[in-house]
Amino acid sequence: MADWWRGAVTYQVYPRSFQDSNGDGVGDLPGITRRLPYLAALGVDAVWLSPFFKSPMKDMGYDVSDYCDVDPVFGTLADFDALIARAHELGLKVIIDQVLSHTSDQHPFFAESRKDRVNPKADWYVWADPKHDGMPPCNWLSVFGGPAFQWDARRKQYYLHNFLTSQPDLNYHNPAVQDWALESMRFWLKRGVDGFRFDTVNYFFQDALFRDDPADYRVKAEPEGNPYGMQYHIFSKNQPENLLWMERIRKLLDEYGAASVGEMGEQHHAIRMMGEYTAPGRLHQCYSFELMGYDFDAGFFRDRVEGFFKGAPDGWPMWAFSNHDVVRHATRWAKHGESAETVAKQAGSLLLAFEGSICLWEGEELGQTDTPLDFEELTDPQGINFWPEPIGRDNTRTPMVWDGSPNAGFTTGKPWLPVKPEQAARNVAGQEGAQGSVLEHYRAAIAFRKGSVALREGKTRFLDLPEPVLGFVRGDGEGALLCLFNLSPVALSITVSGVGAPVGPSLHAVLEGDRLTLGPNAAAFLPVTGTVAVQD
Structure with missing residues (x-):
């Protein structure tokens, strides 16, 4: 497929x-x-x-x-x-x-590139001349700390490394x-x-x-x-x-x-x-x-x-x-x-x-x-x-x-x-x-x-619910699911309608009539049977 x-x-x-x-x-x-x-x-x-x-x-x-x-x-x-x-x-x-x-700086391409400014791989990495005071061309930083430029005495230029100095950046220009x-x-x-x-x-x-x-x-x-x-x-x-x-x-x-x-x-x-x-x-x-x-x-x-x-x-x-x-x-x-x-x-x-x-x-x-x-x-x-x-x-x-x-x-x-x-x-x-x-x-x-078309392919419609409840409907028509999550370690209860009892990987969720109890860190997957409504 x-x-x-x-x-x-x-x-x-x-x-x-x-x-x-x-x-x-x-x-x-x-x-x-x-x-x-x-x-x-x-x-x-x-x-x-x-x-x-x-x-x-x-x-x-x-x-x-x-x-x-x-x-x-x-x-x-x-x-x-x-x-x-x-x-x-x-x-x-x-x-x-x-x-x-x-x-890696041990890649053969970099070994060749750093030899001089005229070799076949000379322009394969990001090289830059120093400023007149010897500093790097700009203020870019490395993700791993310090400046993103390392001096190379062979070419008398800096090379760019967004990560380690041993990880020179290729020149995709x-x-x-x-x-x-x-x-x-x-x-x-x-x-x-x-x-x-x-x-x-x-x-x-x-x-x-x-x-x-x-x-x-x-x-x-x-x-x-x-x-x-x-x-x-x-x-x-x-x-x-x-x-x-x-x-x-x-x-x-x-x-x-x-x-x-x-x-x-x-x-x-x-x-x-x-x-x-x-x-x-x-x-x-x-x-x-x-x-x-x-x-x-x-x-x-x-x-x-x-x-x-x-x-x-x-x-x-x-x-x-x-x-x-x-x-x-x-x-x-x-x-x-x-x-x-x-x-x-x-x-x-x-x-x-x-x-x-x-x-x-x-x-x-x-x-x-x-x-x-x-x-x-x-x-x-x-x-x-x-x-x-x-x-x-x-x-x-x-x-x-x-x-x-x-x-x-x-x-x-x-x-x-x-x-x-x-x-x-x-x-x-x-x-x-x-x-x-x-x-x-x-x-x-x-x-x-x-096994759920709604979860694999269905669109998402979020519900306006107060913290700590996250709620959304996945899919439309037959097979649609109301998904509710209590993102806290404290139990709570809400009113729901238009749904059936919790199914699938539901956790700590109990539906009695129209009252849904969501225990600590609960998850509820409720089959949609009609017009969904949720109230705290």
Whole structure:
């Protein structure tokens, strides 16, 4: 089906942390292949693999030195082919990361580019002369701290790095760079991948005049832990040429019937930009970090979901509450529930009720929480650079917990990040088949979404309800559902009409006559039988 991605549920796998097959403490492709039946049984439609390409691993694979080969720590191309074949046998699609806005500084292209200003790759990266006083050409900042320009004595120029100094940015103003990127994608499409997730999709182009980014228009009372958030990034990224590049990518994907999802790395207008990037002829779907913060109230969720479809009726979002870059939502939102498990189950029901596509982060179906780590245990450059705040990314990337054995069944060796008791207790074996477990709730919620035309395809109509109740109707006519959520740890009661008794992945919801009791962190899916009315 050409539009299989529309409304689909994708599961993000972090290869280093999913399953180790050889005892070296690092997850790998054969390990993922071994665990694919688990994902098929969970009910997801697709698997997104974070980077597994050759890399010096300065940023855990997001610094690529060879885009057409597998890093030995993860296996071989033959292992990848076996993974694709097994996934397709199980009915799973496979999406792989594409980290194309920058390379590793150990990529052969950069080694050539930095030699001098006249070599064949001289214009393949973003180089800039210093100002007369020796300073960088402008004030752009790196996401990982400090200036976004690094001096190179070979060329007597600065090069741009939006992330680590070991991650120089490619120059997409050069058409040859675009052509190369398309051929790199074609390599994987020919091997059978079903689509791509594009890292930092709004970072490909920068202002060619190197104009300064202004200060963030939202005045800060005090400096942030990461000063990157103190600028309004209107020149260092988000350039109009980026959208034309999306259209070139889409033409290639259409040749193979492949899907795409973009990561919108933006802190100001992410919802609007998700719509721009998924307009017809561009990316199929896009996600941002809008729902991955600490906000947890009805008005917030309504504003983001409703705002997307009002602003981009022809676009398509992918919604996620967590991923490999943020604190897990069972930890972030813990104060809004009686326990991590309570919050996790409600979050699963809520997320899987949204219009759009859905992405789950490895372990969230277990109610997994962030792992407290000591400084000496960190590997993430972001976490190390900004210790102790903002919290780095290692805390969410600790290994998957499969059972109660040493190292939770992840490895027979020493895991690359520790598996601590609190996380190990939330393991697959302990929850599988256990009534009321987070895992079984997720399985039920995914199955319910798959079986509901309203949840897969139906439009959303939000209801005007007071906090902490979020309510909306999905779909029209037969099969339509009223979805209600009590986003608080305190029980409440409301009057409803035009609906039947709660069904599917409902939680702590009891309908007696026209009174619906919503317990702490309740979720209610009510079949629409007439004209829906809800009153507090």
